Amino acid sequence: MVELDQLRALSARVGADPLLVQAAGGNTSLKQDGVMWIKASGTWLKDALARDIFVPLDHKAILDALAKDDPACESCVTFVRTDLNSTGLRPSIETTVHALMPQRVVVHVHCVNTIAWAIRADGEQRLAEKLAGFTWAFIPYARPGLALAGAISSRMRPGVDVLVLGNHGLAVAAETVEAADALLAQVVTALTRPVRAAAKVDRTALARLCTGTAYKPAIMDETHALATDPLALKRSGKAVFYPDHVVFLxxxxxxxxxxxxxxxxxxxxxxxxxxxxxxAIEPMGRCLADVMRRVEEHDPLVALTDTDIDRLVNWDAEKYRQTLKVT
Incomplete structure (x- = not known):
């Protein structure tokens, strides 16, 4: 399957970019001959060329179930084509996002620049300025599954190929892998925000702090900005702004x-x-630092509520993802 191989290559490249995807976050899909191939829950996009990470589903069955608000859409395991599923894995917890977009190829990423806009109280208005040349829709925050499917359905219009998911991320769609790749690059460029420089870290001092503990210094320099950038630590110290933060950290x-x-x-x-x-822990820590380095002192941010957080951490589909060794 040439197109699926093309999707694997794009997935691996996107998954290796920490400004787009972190750990097991993000997912890609391809609709072909009634089958929707989508990244398996808990797998890493960057591994797409090294292992089989895609699960096949009956696309029409998902759409029919969504039209009926079928609870099976929470995990979508009911719609897996077991005759084609060599991995035995479950589909992504964000399968409904891909199913609802009519285009053949969908790329969903947790782009840090997008998130820095999507966590603002005035995010939809500010994004309208940045995305004026695109056919796009803003989707207010909703937990993946039926809730997110409903939120998307209420805002979809003919021709929409870019979704900004509030407090979550970005999805782009096109008829070919190449076109989806190009659209992703265009949108990311349009949403790029200024980033504060990260302070130099004294790794010798950090190593001393770890003496006698079960800890070690973070590997990536960017991760340390979560502690060395005062605003980053201040804004994220007690709040949660997007799902993967609370799930992992x-x-x-x-x-x-x-x-x-x-x-x-x-x-x-x-x-x-x-x-x-x-x-996944350090990539998620770096993601939080990367997002917060793009946030300014007086940006009006909207955090997830206690109810939002509870619905995430007690969701069966998320609990399954956490059991996978790869995460």
Whole structure:
């Protein structure tokens, strides 16, 4: 399948860009001959060329179920084409986003520049200025599954090929992999925000802080900005602005070793990662730092509510993703 191979190549490239995708976040899909191939839940896009990460589903069955508000759309496992599913994995928890977009190819990313706009109270208005040349729609925050499907359906219009998901990310769609790739690049360029420079980190001092603990300094320089950029730590210290933050890092950002959190931001010094932390933890910490370095002091931000957070962490589809070793 030539097109699926093209999608794998695009997926691997997009998945390797931390400003677009972090760890198991993001997903891509291709609709072909009634089958929608989509990234499996908990897999990493960057691995698309190294392993089989796509799950086949009956596209029409998903659409029929969505029209009936069928609870099966929460996980979409009912619609997997088991005769074609060699991996045995579940489809992405954001399958409904892909199913509802009529274009053949859909690319959904957790673009940090997009998120920095999509967490603003005036995000839809500000995005309208940036995306004036695109056929796009803003979708207010809703948890993936039926809730998000309903939110998308209420705002879709003929020709829409760009979705900005409030407090979440970006999805673009086209009839070919090449066209989807080009559209993604155009939208990301349009939404690029200024970024504050990251302070230089004293890794020797951080190593001393880790002595006698189960922690080690974060690998990526950008991750440390979560602790060295005062505004980044201030704005994210007690709040959650998008789903993957709370799913992987918990509520807010830990600043001490109390409770053995997976990530600790030592104010003014840097970020430490627990030695037993999942591989996703540092990429998620860097994502938060990257988003917050694009936020200014007086930007009107909207955090997820306690109810939003509870619906995420107690969602069966999300619990399944957390059980996978790859995350």
């Amino acid at each position: 918990g509520v807010g950002v830990a600043t001490s070793f109390d409770g053995n959190p997976p990530l600790v931001a030592i104010p003014g010094q840097g970020v430490l990662i627990h030695q037993d932390a999942k591989p």
